[in-house]
Amino acid sequence: xxxxxxxxxxxxxLRAAMERDPKVLxxxxxxxxxxxxxxxxEGLQKDFGEDRVLDTPLAEAGIxxxxxxxxxxxxRPVVEIQFDGFIYPAFDHITSQVAKMRARSLSTVTLxxxxxxxxxxxxxxxxxxxxxxxxxxxxTAGLRVVCCSNADDAFWMxxxxxxxxDPVLFYEPKRRYWDKGEVGDxxxxxxxxxxxxxxxxxxxxxxxxxxxxxxxQAAEAAAAAGQDLEVVDLRSLSPLxxxxxxxxxxxxxHAIVVHEAPTAGGLGAEIAATIQQECFYSLExxxxxxxxxxxPYPPAKLEEEFLxxxxxxxxxxxxxxxx
Amino acid sequence: xxxxxVAASVAATPAGxxxxxxxxxAPVPAVQDGGPDMxxxxxxxxxxxxxxxxxxxxxxxxDEDLRGFYRDLVLIRRIDTEATALxxxxxLGIWASLLGQEAAQVGSGRALRxxxxxxxxxxxHGVAWCRGVDPLNLLGLFRGVNHGGWDPxxxxxxxxxxxxxxxxxxxxxxxxxxxxxGAVGTGDLERDTAVIAYFGDGATSQGDVSExxxxxxxMNAPIVFFCQNNQWAISEPNERQTRGPLYRRASGFGFPGQxxxxxxxLAVYAVTRAALDAxxxxxxPTFLEAFTYxxxxxxxxxxxxxxxxxxxxxxxxxxxxxxxxxAWLAHEGKADIAFxxxxxxxxxxxxxxxxxxxxxxxxPDGTQMFDHxxxxxxxxxxxxxxxxxxxQAGFEDGGH
Numbered sequence: 001x002x003x004x005x006x007x008x009x010x011x012x013x014l015r016a017a018m019e020r021d022p023k024v025l026x027x028x029x030x031x032x033x034x035x036x037x038x039x040x041x042e043g044l045q046k047d048f049g050e051d052r053v054l055d056t057p058l059a060e061a062g063i064x065x066x067x068x069x070x071x072x073x074x075x076r077p078v079v080e081i082q083f084d085g086f087i088y089p090a091f092d093h094i095t096s097q098v099a100k101m102r103a104r105s106l107s108t109v110t111l112x113x114x115x116x117x118x119x120x121x122x123x124x125x126x127x128x129x130x131x132x133x134x135x136x137x138x139x140t141a142g143l144r145v146v147c148c149s150n151a152d153d154a155f156w157m158x159x160x161x162x163x164x165x166d167p168v169l170f171y172e173p174k175r176r177y178w179d180k181g182e183v184g185d186x187x188x189x190x191x192x193x194x195x196x197x198x199x200x201x202x203x204x205x206x207x208x209x210x211x212x213x214x215x216x217q218a219a220e221a222a223a224a225a226g227q228d229l230e231v232v233d234l235r236s237l238s239p240l241x242x243x244x245x246x247x248x249x250x251x252x253x254h255a256i257v258v259h260e261a262p263t264a265g266g267l268g269a270e271i272a273a274t275i276q277q278e279c280f281y282s283l284e285x286x287x288x289x290x291x292x293x294x295x296p297y298p299p300a301k302l303e304e305e306f307l308x309x310x311x312x313x314x315x316x317x318x319x320x321x322x323x
Numbered sequence: 324x325x326x327x328x329v330a331a332s333v334a335a336t337p338a339g340x341x342x343x344x345x346x347x348x349a350p351v352p353a354v355q356d357g358g359p360d361m362x363x364x365x366x367x368x369x370x371x372x373x374x375x376x377x378x379x380x381x382x383x384x385x386d387e388d389l390r391g392f393y394r395d396l397v398l399i400r401r402i403d404t405e406a407t408a409l410x411x412x413x414x415l416g417i418w419a420s421l422l423g424q425e426a427a428q429v430g431s432g433r434a435l436r437x438x439x440x441x442x443x444x445x446x447x448h449g450v451a452w453c454r455g456v457d458p459l460n461l462l463g464l465f466r467g468v469n470h471g472g473w474d475p476x477x478x479x480x481x482x483x484x485x486x487x488x489x490x491x492x493x494x495x496x497x498x499x500x501x502x503x504x505g506a507v508g509t510g511d512l513e514r515d516t517a518v519i520a521y522f523g524d525g526a527t528s529q530g531d532v533s534e535x536x537x538x539x540x541x542m543n544a545p546i547v548f549f550c551q552n553n554q555w556a557i558s559e560p561n562e563r564q565t566r567g568p569l570y571r572r573a574s575g576f577g578f579p580g581q582x583x584x585x586x587x588x589l590a591v592y593a594v595t596r597a598a599l600d601a602x603x604x605x606x607x608p609t610f611l612e613a614f615t616y617x618x619x620x621x622x623x624x625x626x627x628x629x630x631x632x633x634x635x636x637x638x639x640x641x642x643x644x645x646x647x648x649x650a651w652l653a654h655e656g657k658a659d660i661a662f663x664x665x666x667x668x669x670x671x672x673x674x675x676x677x678x679x680x681x682x683x684x685x686x687p688d689g690t691q692m693f694d695h696x697x698x699x700x701x702x703x704x705x706x707x708x709x710x711x712x713x714x715q716a717g718f719e720d721g722g723h
Contacts, residue, residue, distance in 0.1 A: 001612045026505075034540070046430065057534070057537050057538055058536070058543055059534045059537060061492065061530060061534055062495075062531075062534035062537065065489065065491075065492025065495070065496065065531060065534065065535070066493075066495050066496030066499060066535075068494055068501055069492065069494060069495060069496020069497035069499065070468060070496045070497070070498075070500045070503075071496075072475070072481070072493060072497050073496070073501065073504070074500065075500050076502070089530075092489065095494070096486050096489065097486070098486075100470075101693055101694075102697070102698065103470070104469075104470035104471060104482060105470075105474070105475065105482055105483065106469060106472060106691075107695040108474035109475055109476075109478070109482075110698055125443050141704075142696055144697075150416060164698070164699055165699065166698050166699055167695050183609070238703075239701055239702050239703045240703075242702065298449060301471070308414055
């Protein structure tokens with residue numbers, strides 16, 4: 001397949017999933033005629049009809065709540081939440097119902113649904129449009145949480161997310177929607193696996209979604225300075241691929257977790273704790289975290305200061321290597 | 324008010340106001356009075372009230388059906404009484420009694436056809452009974468053995484939902500799925516399917532309930548919203564939940580609403596059956612408000628003497644759902660003393676089944692909590708299960 005954008009890859013992946021299984025439905029605000037505010041579902045209502053691509057009323061709890069009912073009836077709803085900051089009205093249904101339904105029904109009921117969420121900042125948006133709230137959901141048992149970072153993964157991971165019988169929160173790096181990449185003929189990893197996207201020997205950068213590109217750029221710049229960094233794309237945020245994470249850190253002895261989300265209580269904390277537990281004798285330095293500050297997401301003119309960038313990542317690398 | 328008075332009051336209405344507005348914002352009728360719009364087919368004294376719209380539905384019931392209603396009411400009350408006793412004796416952690424609401428639940432539960440699907444709150448023991456769910460399954464939840472141990476798809480009765488109002492959205496989504504399956508409006512009453520969502524007066528304040536009314540209306544979903552207005556949301560009366568009568572809300576969402584005497588099993592059956600058949604026929608949703616009363620506490624943890632007066636409870640005692648049906652069945656010669664006695668005997672047997680089943684209910688195995696979280700393998704859960712087992716085994720080996 002020729003090089004394509006992440007947005008087009010998700011679109012193609014959704015199309016493939018819908019062709020494969022007539023029970024797959026898309027639901028969300030403005031996803032039909034408009035094709036979604038990011039055009040991720042463009043053309044799908046035209047091709048699959050209003051019965052399978054539903055423009056819903058403007059109510060997130062209603063969207064996720066009715067998707068639960070559709071899943072109970074045997075459908076596989078793929079829900080689009082328009083922006084990360086709009087997930088909260090549906091929080092109750094996601095954490096109290098979607099996540100728990102299988103356990104509380106002793107496996108008599110499963111909810112094979114996907115909740116797609118464009119995530120993160122960097123697009124100069126007004127407030128509530130740039131948030132990284134994955135930690136709320138990685139803290140919730142019963143959910144799988146994944147995040148793609150490139151076109152190839154976007155195409156395959158969305159299909160795997162739809163195909164799995166567990167509920168999946170599928171985070172899409174919105175500022176990378178238009179980044180292009182090649183899409184391969186088959187997935188080389190399962191949905192729960194992380195990927196070493198750049199091998200290196202001196203330190204491990206652990207990232208996901210929009211920060212993978214930032215970390216790759218940082219590693220590139222570090223290479224010019226003689227530092228050989230490994231970059232791991234987590235892909236699956238819950239569960240974590242501990243084997244790949246620990247395997248990398250055991251080789252390098254240095255670990256830096258990078259995410260846009262505020263640092264305190266963020267996924268980086270869980271990863272740092274896991275690394276010190278699994279790799280204690282291999283560590284040459286404390287695990288460092290580079291994340292958003294622990295403040296509400298700032299106005300757009302300040303987001304470059306708020307978000308981790310190449311320099312802040314390299315600063316952490318220097319501190320780790322100098323330890 | 325005479326017609327002349329009405330005309331005078333309309334004439335005196337200030338600009339921007341209207342009698343329609345007055346009607347919509349009129350205070351909720353006192354609990355003693357369901358108001359003139361309430362459908363009632365059987366008075367509290369057991370007198371049959373004719374009703375052109377609903378009589379054909381009641382007339383189609385056989386005497387056996389009617390005796391069946393009575394049996395349901397008595398048995399479910401006995402199950403409820405037994406469960407309350409089991410809680411008092413420490414065998415259940417808590418129990419949510421349905422005392423007083425038997426007719427609302429049996430009438431609507433029996434109005435369902437086999438293919439229909441019900442989404443209950445945590446108090447729908449009578450509906451569960453009508454669907455054929457063993458009462459012991461309900462007790463498992465309140466005993467802390469499970470979160471609801473039945474397969475919802477076996478009897479088309481979803482698990483109890485504790486989060487107030489959340490199930491109305493699940494029911495609406497399920498009804499949207501029924502629509503997509505083409506199981507609506509084919510004219511085949513044995514196949515066309517309707518969904519019923521149960522909730523209470525307190526739940527009507529939840530955004531979820533309003534959103535479900537929006538979705539159901541917009542999608543024309545085959546669903547009946549069945550609100551049991553038992554007058555109390557724990558300690559808060561209707562006046563804390565709504566300014567206008569609940570059934571009138573439906574008009575704002577674009578579909579019919581109807582208040583029915585929730586202590587009159589015939590009226591509840593007829594009104595619900597009509598609404599369900601309209602839904603399965605493709606006519607979309609209906610909002611039903613079953614006007615009833617929670618005779619007991621909210622749950623066994625509650626003390627209603629702190630917030631309501633006994634005189635109110637006394638008023639509702641005279642509207643008992645079982646007594647009025649019994650009086651009517653006896654007067655009409657549809658049931659005799661031998662029948663009533665046989666139901667009492669059966670109730671005793673059911674109570675024994677509930678008690679013995681509750682006491683002999685095994686505690687769950689510790690690993691159960693790891694077994695049902697995910698369908699696909701999950702390394703974290705598997706690791707924790709192994710750690711849990713190793714830790715437990717340490718006690719057996721004397722290692723701790």
